[in-house]
Amino acid sequence: MDREKYFLSTPLMKEEWFLSLQRLIESKYAPKWNSIIGDRITKEDYLFVKEYEKELYEDRKFHSQEPNSKIIEWIRKHKFSSYYFYERLKNISLEREFLKIRPMTREDLQNRITEILPTNTDFTRMVVNPTSGTTGKPILAPNHPRAIGCYVPLIEYSLKKHGVDVPHKSNITSGIQICHQNETIVYATTHSLAEGSLFAKINLKEKEWQNPSDINTFLFESDPIFLSGDPYSFESAMKTGINFKPKALHSTALELEDNLRDQLALYFQCPIVNFYSLNETGPIAYSCPIDPDWMHILPNDIHMEILNEEGEPDELGEIVITGGRNPFLPLLRYKTGDWGRIKYGNCLCGEASPKVQLLKGRKPIFFTDTKGRRINPVDISRILRRQTNVLRHQFIQKKNGSYIVNLSTYLPPGKSWGEELKILFQNLLGESADILFDFDLPNDGKKITVFINENIDLKS
């Protein structure tokens, strides 16, 4: 075990944390770990997040239709450090004309990221966590360990609201993130912000384990308080017969359909916390423990608006976010692409923040390879994300079993690049896969369906 790397990637690591982590990593039932990543939290980050946590619990009446003074101050702070902010805020009285600020779009994040980034950006601490890319044009959202560290109190707050406490002790496993992908990073770590409690990310694919039965044994042995993942992973866990019962399931990334939620609750016999979080924004809302159709706005440093198609505030419309804590991605009226409705006022669950109902969420979709095995679209995004030339993609599985990859690229594809791409897709879908590449996908900002499987009827 590369002791030094673990200490480097988790700067606040203590000897007893490491010993505990070592036991988890060296378990004979453990998966084939393929990465070492830590939380990268420094002493200063730790203090920042703890202060953030305190405010998160204390300040719950933070949100109204108008942006509060904290948000206005935050925007002002960026006016002279980000060219994008400067341009958008020119001749606008922030207090009286907030609604005149032209919203930020996904295209802005992809094409104008260098103007959005504050000029005093110190890249040395920039991290990029891969987005699942299952629901739209993937955005490589640069982030800061400190902002990622804030996920710990944010997620734990949502669990607490569902009656689940996560003890902070180095000899317990706080959570395990499960996924079901052809290829992904698999690691175990300790979280400094949870006083050294353990955390792991595992892949349910059998090839990632010494023996298929090890998945269950490992979960029982490590005994995590909660399992995190997307509905697709939870469904796979249920279907592969995982019988470990955590204290909660923490579901994110994709729309959690009512019937799946009910099945999961029945199967795992625990609360299901649905979480609304985007790579660009970080956590936004968690499902109300009383009425899971609605989700409470979670962080108190964002401002949410609902804008109709004319861009006017409405009860029902597109979810637009301002603020956040990611220094590399300040959001100014960012149009998430998700639609919902909002309700203000106290809730019976005791939460004072407004609640939002997602109308057209991010529906999961899957494909099959030439042998009929399920392919997670994350694996497709993963291949394309690595191609610096690709701006936008669309993947279609045709009824006749062939595949179409529509791409929009910076430069026309060279021969070697096209060949490389073909090999990567053949590795995923099968050597005999009939794949057609088309490079004429327009990059005009108009919405497209990124993943289409003509064999699946989404309406059913």
Next chain:
Amino acid sequence: MKEIRYYVKRIAEFPKFQTDPNTLDLLALWNDALIRFTNEINNSKHLSRLKSSLPSDKNLQGLHTVIIYIISDKEWEKDGFPTTRLMEFLITKLPELAKSVSPYTEWIHDNERSEELIRALFSALELLPDQEDKKYFEDRLRSIDTIERIKILEESKKAQERAKEILERMKRAEEEEAASKYNRE
């Protein structure tokens, strides 16, 4: 003079609800403000200079009223200042400032802008706030100087190398430099 925070607070208390640049007679207001320093009514030397450069731009007019409000405070009488320097500031520097930050109410609502405004005025009048030496005063003004910062913003926008570097770094950083978090999106 008092400490900077005294003047920042004063700017924050600017009665903007009583200020309508459409109806205010700036020359009359300046006349009233200057009497205390020049002991002259309708001071022809300064006012005629000001008259020829009075702005039609509402934003700059608003900023004039803020300056009038700042110096209509007893504190200024103690130390005094040469009125010609004030005129220089009004005629050359103030339009530049008005152009860089609009609407003028931003100079009131944003504490940092208020501080910049008062420091720019002090600098033009060659005054120092209490508790500060010249070096600190100048460093601080430079660090919050809007015009300087806009220049940096424009330069960084032009710097395509920076863009390339950021994008490359982001691609490289993915996964290899990820930080562990409890979930994914």
